[in-house]
Amino acid sequence: MIDFKQIDAFVWVAELGSFRAAAEKLNTTQPAISQRIAAMEKAMTTRLFERGARGIKLTDKGQELLSHAHRMLELRSEMLTVAKAQNAVRGTLRLGSSETLVHTWLHHLIDDLHQKYPALVVELHVDTSHVLRAQLAAHQIDLAFVVGRPQSPKECHLYLCEYELAWIASPRLKLHRKPVTLTELGAYPIITYPTVSQPYQAIKTLLEEAGIKTPRIYGSASLSTIVQMTLRGIGPSVIAPAVIREEILEGKLCVLNVEKTPEALGFHACWIDTPHSHTVRTVARLAQRVAQAAAQA
DNA sequence: ACTCTCAGGTGTTCAGGGAC
DNA sequence: GTCCCTGAACACCTGAGAGT
Structure with missing residues (x-):
C-alpha cells in the first residue's frame, strides 16, 4: 500500500535530485527516504529512480508517475483546506418541508444548494407542519419549513413567505x-x-x-x-x-367567489440553534431569498 | 465496559559498507 | 568525500486477549 509519506518522498527526491536533500527537506533521515522509495517501488513493481555514484535520475516510468504524485498531493491539500474551514457548508442536512412548498419553490432551493454547496447533502422529509415540528423537537430533522411561528422558546425562526388560501x-x-x-x-x-x-x-x-x-x-x-x-x-x-x-x-x-376564506398560510424556517448550526442558518437564509423571489415572480 | 499486558508491525536513528 | 544501501537496536502504535 502506498501512503502520502512515500509520495512526499518521491516528489521531493525527484524535485531535489538527491535522497539526502529530500530527507533534510522532510525533516527525516536519508535511510528513511531510501526505505520509503524502496517500498513504493516494490508496491508498484517498477523502478522510480536510477541510482548512480554521481546521484540519482528519474526513470521513464518515474517521470510518468511524477505528475500523478503531484496531483495526489494537490488533492490532499484541497482536502485539508476543506477540513480546516470552520464555517464550510457541508455534510448532511435533514430538511423537513410542508408539501405546499414542494409544489411552489422548494426545487429552486435544492437547485441553488446543489450549485453553491456541492459538499452538502440534503435529506428531504415531506410531511405536515404538525409532524415536522415534533420531528424538529426530537432532533430527527435539522431544519423545518412549516406553517406558523415557533411554538418552543428553543426554536429559532426566519419568515419565509405567505400563501393566500x-x-x-x-x-x-x-x-x-x-x-x-x-x-x-x-x-x-x-x-x-x-x-x-x-x-x-x-x-x-x-x-x-x-x-x-x-x-x-x-x-x-x-x-x-x-x-x-x-x-x-x-x-x-x-x-x-x-x-x-x-x-x-x-x-x-x-x-370560487365565497364570502369568507380562512386566513393565509404563513411559512417559517424553524431550527434549534446550536454552536454547530452554521449550515442550518445558511440554508434558512437562502430559503428566505428563494421564497421571496418566488413570491415576486 | 474498562484496564492491562503482550506480540507484531512500522518508523527512526546509528553504524558501517560499497561504488565512484 | 559524497552518495545511497543495509542491518541492528530502539521507540511507538495497534489489536487481540485476559482479567476485573
Whole structure:
C-alpha cells in the first residue's frame, strides 16, 4: 500500500535530485527516504529512480508517475483546506418541508444548494407542519419549513413567505359562475389540510358560524390527495391556489367567489440553534431569498 | 465496559559498507 | 568525500486477549 509519506518522498527526491536533500527537506533521515522509495517501488513493481555514484535520475516510468504524485498531493491539500474551514457548508442536512412548498419553490432551493454547496447533502422529509415540528423537537430533522411561528422558546425562526388560501372546486360542481354562500358549500364534503391544521379548524368555525351544525370536512395530510379529490368533484376544497396554478390555467379547477376564506398560510424556517448550526442558518437564509423571489415572480 | 499486558508491525536513528 | 544501501537496536502504535 502506498501512503502520502512515500509520495512526499518521491516528489521531493525527484524535485531535489538527491535522497539526502529530500530527507533534510522532510525533516527525516536519508535511510528513511531510501526505505520509503524502496517500498513504493516494490508496491508498484517498477523502478522510480536510477541510482548512480554521481546521484540519482528519474526513470521513464518515474517521470510518468511524477505528475500523478503531484496531483495526489494537490488533492490532499484541497482536502485539508476543506477540513480546516470552520464555517464550510457541508455534510448532511435533514430538511423537513410542508408539501405546499414542494409544489411552489422548494426545487429552486435544492437547485441553488446543489450549485453553491456541492459538499452538502440534503435529506428531504415531506410531511405536515404538525409532524415536522415534533420531528424538529426530537432532533430527527435539522431544519423545518412549516406553517406558523415557533411554538418552543428553543426554536429559532426566519419568515419565509405567505400563501393566500381560496375555495377551489371542479367546474363540474357548477359553483364557479356566481358568488357562493357558506351554506351552499356546506351541502358538500369540504376537502382540506389535516384536522390538526390551522385551515381545518378555521373552516370548521366558518361553517359552524354559518349555521351548519355538523360540517363534513375531509382532512388529508397529502396535498396531491386533496387535489385529486377536488379534481374528481367529490367536493370543494380550501388550499393555496399557488400549488394548482396549472390546473386553474387549464380550467380543470376554479377559484370560487365565497364570502369568507380562512386566513393565509404563513411559512417559517424553524431550527434549534446550536454552536454547530452554521449550515442550518445558511440554508434558512437562502430559503428566505428563494421564497421571496418566488413570491415576486 | 474498562484496564492491562503482550506480540507484531512500522518508523527512526546509528553504524558501517560499497561504488565512484 | 559524497552518495545511497543495509542491518541492528530502539521507540511507538495497534489489536487481540485476559482479567476485573
